[in-house]
Amino acid sequence: MSKQFKQNNLLHIATIGKTVGIKGDMKFHIKCDFPEQFVDGATFFINKKEKITLNDVNLDRGLVRINNITTPENAKKFTNAKLFTTYEDTRKSCHLDKDEYFFFDLEDCEVYEDGKKLGLVEEIERINVTNYLSIITDDSLVKNGYAKSFLVPFIKPFKLAVDIDEKVITLSGAMDILSAS
Numbered sequence: 001m002s003k004q005f006k007q008n009n010l011l012h013i014a015t016i017g018k019t020v021g022i023k024g025d026m027k028f029h030i031k032c033d034f035p036e037q038f039v040d041g042a043t044f045f046i047n048k049k050e051k052i053t054l055n056d057v058n059l060d061r062g063l064v065r066i067n068n069i070t071t072p073e074n075a076k077k078f079t080n081a082k083l084f085t086t087y088e089d090t091r092k093s094c095h096l097d098k099d100e101y102f103f104f105d106l107e108d109c110e111v112y113e114d115g116k117k118l119g120l121v122e123e124i125e126r127i128n129v130t131n132y133l134s135i136i137t138d139d140s141l142v143k144n145g146y147a148k149s150f151l152v153p154f155i156k157p158f159k160l161a162v163d164i165d166e167k168v169i170t171l172s173g174a175m176d177i178l179s180a181s
Helices: 001-009 072-076 087-093 139-141 175-178
Strands: 010-020 025-030 041-045 049-059 063-065 083-087 110-113 116-127 130-137 147-152 159-161 168-171
Touching: 001 116, 001 147, 010 063, 010 072, 010 087, 010 116, 063 072, 072 139, 083 087, 110 139, 110 175, 116 139, 116 175
Parallel strands: 110 168
Antiparallel strands: 010 025, 010 083, 025 063, 041 049, 041 083, 049 063, 110 116, 116 130, 130 147, 159 168
16 A cells, blocks of 8 residues: 555555546456445545545446546546545444454554564555554664564464554464574
8 A cells, every 4th residue: 555545544445447438437347355336326535525426337347437427538537546434434434354354553553462463563464365464673683683574374374463553463383484584
């Protein structure tokens, strides 16, 4: 996520593509795990101040119209526009199951194993179907010759406990991964 939008608590969730057909339809590329938020009348930011409204959303075909625009000429100004939403709106419109977390809630969590602080989650990386914690190694470990950063799969048996309120993640086997990095 770009630092500009992270500082403003905005999440990039979709990108508008090129125009399709003669009625102002546009290709729609979802960049998140929650397609249920893309419904007719949904409003999203395209920059810090400007919002657009989605109309005629057809996720099966990957098409959308914007602001009731009905001609390709008027729609073209939105080609390659990125859609953003706030953390708060994401929490309201997206349902999580037990033991699921928003990536932005995991970022900046301290990571521990056996009571020892290993570092801080910088971001979540998805490689194939597995999410990985990208961890900036604690300075005390870097001074002892460990890598400055490392990845740990965010799945069991590595993931033991997550406390979003306290911003703490407890892992198992992460020190072995760090040692091998």
